[in-house]
Amino acid sequence: MNRILSGALLAATLAFGACTTTAPPTRPAAWAPPEAIVAPSSFAGVHGLAIDGKGRLLAGSVVGNTLWEVDRQSGAARVLVKGPEGQADDIAVGPKGELAWTNYLMGALRMRDSDTAPMRVVAKDLPGLNSLDFDRRNGKLYASQVFLGDALWEIDPAGQKPPRLIKKDMGGFNGFEVGPDGMLYGPLWFKGQVVKIDPANGAMTVIADGFKIPAAANLDGKGSLWVVDARSGELVRVDLASGRKTVAKQLKPSLDNLAIAPEGTIYVSNMADNSVEAFNPATGELRLLTSGKLAVPAGLKIDGNDLWVADIFGFRQVDATTGAVRDIFRMQRDPELEYPFAVGLSATHFALTSWFTGTVQLVDRKTLKTTGMLHGLKAPVDAIPMADGSVIYAEIATGSVTRASGPKFESRQVLASGLGGPVQMILGRDGALYVTEAAGKLTRIPLDASAPLRPVAEGLAMPEGVAQTPWGSFIVAETAARRLVEIDPVGGSRRTVADNLPIGLEPGPGMPPPYVPTGVAVGSDGTIYMTADRNNALYRIRPQR
Structure with missing residues (x-):
């Protein structure tokens, strides 16, 4: 036996x-x-989204240590930057096509000037480095710490100068975007607000409040700021002039980020479902690109x-x-x-x-x-x-x-x-x-x-x-x-x-x-x-x- x-x-x-x-x-x-x-499904929790100059929809995964490309028609996904360097909580595209992303668990910010250019670390030792974006007028780069820190920084894209502290203890300035006026528009995760921050002096103005957990915000270039609420699962349109909020679409909770394509399509990520959905604000149509159980x-x-x-x-x-x-x-x-x-x-x-x-x-x-x-x-x-x-x-x-x-x-x-x-x-x-x-x-x-x-x-x-x-x-x-x-x-x-x-x-x-x-x-x-x-x-x- x-x-x-x-x-x-x-x-x-x-x-x-x-x-x-x-x-x-x-x-x-x-x-x-x-x-x-x-x-099976793609990603390992999906977070930041961005659309680059080639029209590609990019998606980041922190746990999966990877940066992905998602086909905007079929939903097919493939790894664009492998781990661990590809770990991405948020992604930003610069005025010259540069690609930057935050290594959240590593406390670093990486960049590359093109798909074939080498990657470089332009900021490090910033635990919880979360969201980022470029000022497309001048190439300035900003990034925020959330959860493992609470601060907003200006980052030197060349990596030669130390980060400049803009503001601390904001309440979790999460997925933000730089507007055409050079102001930073984004949510305060822990305060249920959407705000505007002047990067020159850190002056902060509340645009709208009453959210449960606003996770990210993007401008549509038509006078509206679009916000995803992680707890309620709502996709909300905020009128910049009045601060009036309108729920445009009810989605599932655990929303994380969004990106708005040049033609107006809004892409939304959900970390709990490994999903990316495409919303047409003109028709109200919602299309599931990819997801997992x-x-x-x-x-x-x-x-x-x-x-x-x-x-x-x-x-x-x-x-x-x-x-x-x-x-x-x-x-x-x-x-x-x-x-x-x-x-x-x-x-x-x-x-x-x-x-x-x-x-x-x-x-x-x-x-x-x-x-x-x-x-x-x-x-x-x-x-x-x-x-x-x-x-x-x-x-x-x-x-x-x-x-x-x-x-x-x-x-x-x-x-x-x-x-x-x-x-x-x-x-x-x-x-x-x-x-x-x-x-x-x-x-x-x-x-x-x-x-x-x-x-x-x-x-x-x-x-x-x-x-x-x-x-x-x-x-x-x-x-x-x-x-x-x-x-x-x-x-x-x-x-x-x-x-x-x-x-x-x-x-x-x-x-x-x-x-x-x-x-x-x-x-x-x-x-x-x-x-x-x-x-x-x-x-x-x-x-x-």
Whole structure:
């Protein structure tokens, strides 16, 4: 009897007992090829938009570290600038055809004078560098910091002079545009206003207010300023002379940016749907160019026929049979959601974890109300809500796993330390915790301290998602090798389930090596489900017996 099978039988016996009346599924002889139950899509969250001198529609992705070109007729998208240099929160086109974009997570601004010219960094060390635009009269370049900073700068396009501070503490001057008068027109994300700023002295004038979360604004050259509201999903026309607002089109929340073509078409991006839509203000016609059902699928859990997906710009429920996707939360629409990279599951709660914001959010499964928030954690990568009301979380920055309990989760017990980059966790059928480590391990951690930590498998290639099969083995995503493997829980031997998979999205500089974790879940019949961060799909792999 081979080691995987013997180990699986042992684990199954521990889990189900010797007298169970319904036997678990047996270990399959092989696996069917992966099938996409949620189709792939472009981008990895789509943000800034621009139309260049060639008429190309350009779109930026921060998480995907790429700058894309989108065909304005067919919606077909292709990568124009690869990662990590292509990371773009916003894009601007200069008077001579120069292209500039903000590397938001790197705090840098890059430019190139043409498609064939070399890229250059013209500003750096500005965390949260978000929006930018050129003054087309004289080539001056302006950029703002939002979320990781709150400031407006003039940037030297040659990169020879240090940035000039124009104004600080504005309230989040997001997607703005330079008008023909040299003034900067844009929204204040945190104040619900649209304003005009004089770059010479920072003088700011409110044009309109009463927005929920205005994310970006563009001028149409006809006396109107067009604004997208991220929370309400509204595309709003603002009359510059009077400040009067008119909702031109109701779209979905999580809107991020817009661009207006010379003929008047307004293109709008939605980060939660990887979508770009074209709106004709003259006719009111709305046309979908491209979209996806998932934005950046990461952590994954299964309960019955329900797949729960931490989608970074949303939290989604997916029907495991049909692939139908339902929104639970969306960024901006639901203010407590904080870019979830992982999801933990108990009978009563979800735990949504974000290393980017250092948070774990606990949500009641019945009411979908937030029952607890853990803030200030050091790059938490996964969390499991426990039946006793405590929560176990893993921090990659400290290499530890901790149980938080009591009022406001103030009581902390370190269950394991010195781990080589914990990534994803599950509770095993034997009651122990199993954790993947970026350093190449699958590790068993007993919750009752009855035994020391034990490596189940070593030498794995950047293991991330982990799940246990009904017959007791473990399925692990080896993202550096782009494969799924099955691991014997006793001997550690393994076999490949599937390879050449679209997983293992590379991080930009300064990001944690696991970056977007590949989620893995196994159904009660042994079917494997996997998220794919390279193409935003969700795959099913059926056992063959």
